[in-house]
Amino acid sequence: MDVRQPDNPLIEIRDLTVEYWQGERWNPVIEGLHLHINPAETLGLVGESGCGKSTTANALLGYRPRGARYRSGQVLFAGQDLLRLSNRALQRIRGRQISLVPQNPTTALSPGIHVGDQIVEVLMVHRYSKTVREARERTLDLLARVGLPNPPVIYKRYPHQLSGGQQQRVIIAMALACDPQLIVLDEPTTGLDVTTQAQILDLLMDLQGSYGLAMLYVTHNLGVVAQICTRIGVMYAGQLVEVAPRHVIFKQPLHPYTQGLIASVPRITAPKQVRSLLLKGLLKRGELPAGCPFAPRCDFAQERCFAEKQHLTQVSDQHAVACWRWQEIPSFAQRIAETQSAVFQKCETAGCKAGEILLKVDNLRAAYTLEHRRPFARPLPRVVVDGVSFDIQPGETFALVGESGSGKSTIARALNGFIPYVTGELRFDGKYDLTIPVDKRARDLLRALQLVFQNPDASLNPRQRISHIIGRPLQVFFGLSGAALRQRVEALLEDVRLDRSYYNRYPDELSGGERQRVAIARALAAEPKLMLCDEVLSALDVSVQANIIELLADLQAKRNLAYLFISHDLAVVRSLAHRVGVLYWGCLCEVGTTEEVFTPPFHPYTYLLLSAVPEADPDQVMPEARKDIGLIVSEEKPACPFALRCPWRDPAHCHDEPPPWQTLSRSHMLRCHIPIEELRQHDIWADRFRRA
Amino acid sequence: MVVLRILFLRVLWALITLFAVSFIIFTAIEILPGDIAARVLGRYATEEMKAEFRRMRGLDRPMLVRYGEWLSGVVRGDFGDSLVSEFNVGEVVLPKLRNTLLLALYAFILYIPFSIILGSLSAVFREGVLDTVLSSLTLIGLSIPEFVMGTLLAFIFGVVLGAFPVVVAINVARSFGEAVQMMTLPAVTLAIAMAVYAIRMLRDNLIEVLESDYVRMAILKGVPMYLVVLRHALPNALVPALNVTALNLAYLIGGVVVVEKVFAFPGIGTQLIDSVFLRDAPVVEACALIISAVYIVANLFADVMTILLNPRLRTAK
């Protein structure tokens, strides 16, 4: 192996091959992996879903999940091979010298035990603290250390009484408890809001400095690794294809896969995105060639690539790549420059006549349940969406952004007639009233308004063939059958770039991205005028995401389709939406064109959201001054819903006087007491949001 | 407090159920074929004698009136007099109830650790030798009726080995030790019959919990396996198993009928069967009502435990 070893790595994976029992045989999911982590460094491990990141993380803890086996290789730590240690010896290392922060904090904490006691448990089993009392004191210190307010109160909480961000902090405190040398973080912020994620990243960066501990940070989020990691390893189909310091990975990636991956990430500061020409197709685990696993998708593949295994080769002191053609492949900068001509364009709204309105939402209030405020008083709806107004023009993408719980999905559900208590004016296509529930709607309306969900698995019947799934709305709405039906289904499959071979397949034979396309095709089959897309990209990998973003834009251009696009991913919104509404605690606080919303002056909340997004560019450092306290919800909503959390609130009127809507341009409005002129002059808006 | 309200509703519901059951029992016995007067007075009684007997015992009045009287007595703890023996029903049933409760308690004490230990071992070492053997045994256990099992045990331990008495004449036991020894075979029979369900249930629950993220987390923070099971896995796996235990408790009181008969144990089950045979309505009613009450209380208990063991509900405001 010609990978140069550092003098003294903290932990080292050598030639690791892991197999899983899948169906009826053992399949390798990691093959010949070499990786080392130096003391006090943060190594990022990125790659598409299923590439073996979590499997690698498990190996670092010497953990063998059921149905897995270590075929070959070693994990060397302090002179021992973790894969060959007894359970007893592993117990002494896990949680003491190497600890884990898993992906989902909600399920990782024992439901019936006070969170504080769960930390005490680690301290006691490793005899890190001599007495329970000492352990309790240390636990309180740790809880304070990870930024939890009022440690004695948090100590006595059960996991379900904490928010996702707080739970993850508890887990981090637990991981830090015994002063470990290495923390393995497996997607620690996936599933958290951007603002919460930013706080957790802050905390981790802080720890990097003060403890001098090493971290392995596993994620599919390139923005996060760009911010927090010193070195980055890129995995593809169970192999490490490139390792380099983060600047090199982001600025001069050599491997074609890394290049494609980096180019696929939507940027929050760069509105236009490089067309995802760089990564085509999908990772098909079952059809990997004997040689380079990336060969079926690689633009530079030659015969030799398919036949010959590629090993990591050192190309400079810190940089290794697994591609024998690395010297011949054009540089990243050059490839980007070449594809600039094909820059992804948002469909311009030129198609629609000015002033024409497809959907008008005026003062929408929506509630799921009734609430008894006082005994014997008439119960009132518990309002989740409170007086929201916006409109959507034909052929336009309107995006709703905001943290989880802000009411985004409720708005989509209300438009679809799924919410029991709805008031306000909801007019669609001039003639339809959307306050009526879904079961009383005219067929034409059902057809013209289609919904696509976040999770395609839940909405596609696994026992129906793709042809049936897409054909159903064609039969119902247009009475198609026989050859005409088949022709139309095939045309729709082509529209979402799935070839005919999918016609007779079942959903579980498709990847997540392909299933999402089937869901989109089914919605398109009804020939809607407006599609409600609720987090349709959230569950997908960046390269698949890039494909679907492009697909949605193409379809819009072709069919003059309008989207209500709900997403918590601001970078995606920036690359796709024409106009954006920012939602907080059920109220809109800013509406404008994407350009207007994403550049100063900002509404204070918009700024908080934007500054929390980790940009996939190591030069764009996250703004330091973000002492955001996180989502606060109390019984009484202040006049400005954001007042409990706003760093610029003015106690004189923000709590009691509803802030006015201020108009900045014909399309741009924001709701705040701070006068526009003052907002414009705010010097705190970080430079990165200024228009280039 | 949400919990208090839920508890209150559950108790109220249990009382309503009990009331309904009392009515059903009373009606059922009323329409049961067979004539008590003929039973008590013998084959040669004349119609007049029978009518006189019914009048004396108040059996000729409308059913609803008698039900009302009976119910008001029951509420005061008075089940009326036995038609056969002229003793108060309480005097007949109470000693039997005590015997049965002792037997049930004994069986229960055996059952709990037995199922928890075997269920846990099977789950932790799943697909191992122990698990495979236990799975087969519980499967067999599920398919044999308890009177066969009782007879089998009685044969092996009582007749062949002579270790325990086969006929349980508990009333003649001279010491506590002897009573325990006498009750062992029926208690073991009952315990096994219940454990068969519980072991399977606990095993499946525990396997699910052992696959959970928080158990994996506990393992990966270096907690020894036995502590992982005791602290993190078992408490969460036991909650669903509680319902089985409630059903088991209920079964215990009913299944006891059969097992008592096998071992000729003087309990409430034996009493019930004998009284049905004699058409002694007040005693049958009392026994049936007591058994139903135990059943309902057992279920109530399981629900309450489930609520109290669930931190989400316990802490809800």
Ligand SMILES: Nc1ncnc2c1ncn2[C@@H]1O[C@H](COP(=O)(O)OP(=O)(O)OP(=O)(O)O)[C@@H](O)[C@H]1O
């Ligand atoms: N218990 C299991 N049994 C069989 N196959 C498994 C098992 N766990 C994972 N795999 C397979 O192993 C491969 C690698 O899985 P792994 O969880 O390491 O991926 P990952 O990179 O962490 O993905 P993600 O980003 O989705 O978490 C995948 O193809 C997956 O389907």
Ligand code: SF4
């Ligand atoms: S080895 Fe060949 S197929 Fe693999 S990345 Fe390099 S050029 Fe592409």
Ligand code: SF4
């Ligand atoms: S109105 Fe006040 S509290 Fe609300 S966003 Fe503006 S400054 Fe902040």
Ligand SMILES: [Mg+2]
């Ligand atoms: Mg993973």
